[in-house]
Amino acid sequence: MEHVFSIGKLAAASGSKVETIRYYEAIGLLPEPERNAGNQRRYSARHYDRLVFILHARDLGLSIDAIRQLIDLSSHPDMPCHDADEIARRQLEDVRQRIARLKLLEAELERTLSDCSHGTIAECKVIETLAQCGACERHQRPPR
Amino acid sequence: MEHVFSIGKLAAASGSKVETIRYYEAIGLLPEPERNAGNQRRYSARHYDRLVFILHARDLGLSIDAIRQLIDLSSHPDMPCHDADEIARRQLEDVRQRIARLKLLEAELERTLSDCSHGTIAECKVIETLAQCGACERHQRPPR
């Protein structure tokens, strides 16, 4: 006899939300569960497993689309692992880039804050710093 | 005599996009520019400055709402700097948390990939890892 969950219990057990679960069902990530006599969803352990898989992958920053690919892959257990590997590798690359970028931001915010003389807005280095381009290469020189 | 830009030139000079500029105008972050006889937007250096301010702040991860607050602040130059300071400080805190979180993800993805035996999907550690909760505290124990 399997455990059977209401959507609320499944949300609580998995650490997600009722609305999110219904959303994952609507976009086809979670299979449609059985319904009881009163039309309420009744989930099994299989649903729990699938949901935890999705939540982990989301936590790791994978897009819904990447997760869909992984789920498709796992329904072909004879295929080589290469594609799943590739998805994880791309994600790792992405995460590393995000870290590098955020560290630059951290440094710039630290500088911005340490420069601030705590006077009035007119002298505020926070605003001033944002208004200028120090080492930034995004724009051309101001066109004066 | 001031430089005057078309929206396309402003986009190119600032490193943003035409649509983004119109969007910032629509939500009230950029003041409405003058129009020429043919109803086309004509921007001045003031607009360029404001746009660069916004783009920098967005690059630093500030929300549109935080930027709006900073702009409001800067129109009251006599107020103390404290509020602007606080916005930057909160943002720094946020960036640091994001870095910490991403580093955990990086480690988990590295582990996932190094475990992968490159066999078939059935043995794929990438998928397996996502399906389990190793050290994760998000959910309760599986309810079997």
Added chain:
DNA sequence: TATAATTCCTGTAGTCACTAGAGCTTCAAG
């Protein structure tokens, strides 16, 4: 067992910060 409180249902709309497209007008180069 009756009622009250909670949970669940569907469907729609809202969020954020843009981005893309349709269908038209205006501008600039040759």
Added chain:
DNA sequence: CTTGAAGCTCTAGTGACTACAGGAATTATA
């Protein structure tokens, strides 16, 4: 003067949810 690029407005789409309205079903309490 023609032609093609750039501009205009307005609407809808994106991703990944989140929130609400207005009911129906279930569960807890008296």
